[in-house]
Amino acid sequence: xxxxxxxxxxxxxxxxxxxxxxxxxxxxxxxxxxxxxxxxxxxxxxxxxxxxxxxxxxxxxxxxxxxxxxxxxxxxxxxxxxxxxxxxxxxxxxxxxxxxxxxxxxxxxxxxxxxxxxxxxxx
Numbered sequence: 574x575x576x577x578x579x580x581x582x583x584x585x586x587x588x589x590x591x592x593x594x595x596x597x598x599x600x601x602x603x604x605x606x607x608x609x610x611x612x613x614x615x616x617x618x619x620x621x622x623x624x625x626x627x628x629x630x631x632x633x634x635x636x637x638x639x640x641x642x643x644x645x646x647x648x649x650x651x652x653x654x655x656x657x658x659x660x661x662x663x664x665x666x667x668x669x670x671x672x673x674x675x676x677x678x679x680x681x682x683x684x685x686x687x688x689x690x691x692x693x694x695x696x
Contacts, residue, residue, distance in 0.1 A: 575598070575599035575685045577685060579593060579668055579688065580594050580595075584694075586695050587660055588657060590655060590656045593668075595609075595668030595687060596648075597651060597668070602646050602651075605671055606623060606624060606683075608621070608625075608668070609667070610668075610669055610683075611665065612664055613665075618667070618680050619633065621633050621653070626675055627676060633678075635661075640653060640654065640655050659694060660696045661694075662692060666689060666690050667686050667688075669685060670684065671683045672684045
C-alpha cells in the first residue's frame with residue numbers, strides 16, 4: 574500500500590524559509606514520477622515541483638530560484654526547500670506519486686496523494 578505523509582508546514586513571515594518533507598512507503602522512488610503540489614483557497618491544485626518520468630526536474634515559474642526539490646532514496650523521503658517565501662505561497666502543500674508517468678507535473682498524472690501540510694506566509 575502506498576502511503577505519503579507530509580510534514581514541515583507552518584506559519585512564517587515573508588522572506589522566511591521552510592522545508593517540507595514527504596515520507597513515502599509502498600513504492601520505490603526511482604520507478605515513478607513524484608512531486609509537490611499546492612492548493613490555495615478558491616484555487617485549483619497546481620504543480621510546484623516534480624521529478625519527472627524522463628529524469629528531469631520541473632519547477633513552476635512562480636517558484637523558480639526560490640524552491641528546491643530533493644530526495645533521500647535511503648529514507649524514501651521527498652523534500653521541498655522553500656526560501657524567500659511570499660504571501661502568495663500560502664496554500665496546502667501535497668506530495669504525490671504518478672503511476673502512469675508525468676513530464677510536466679500535471680495533477681491529472683498523479684494517482685496517490687498525501688494528506689497535505691498547511692503553509693501560511695504572513696506579510
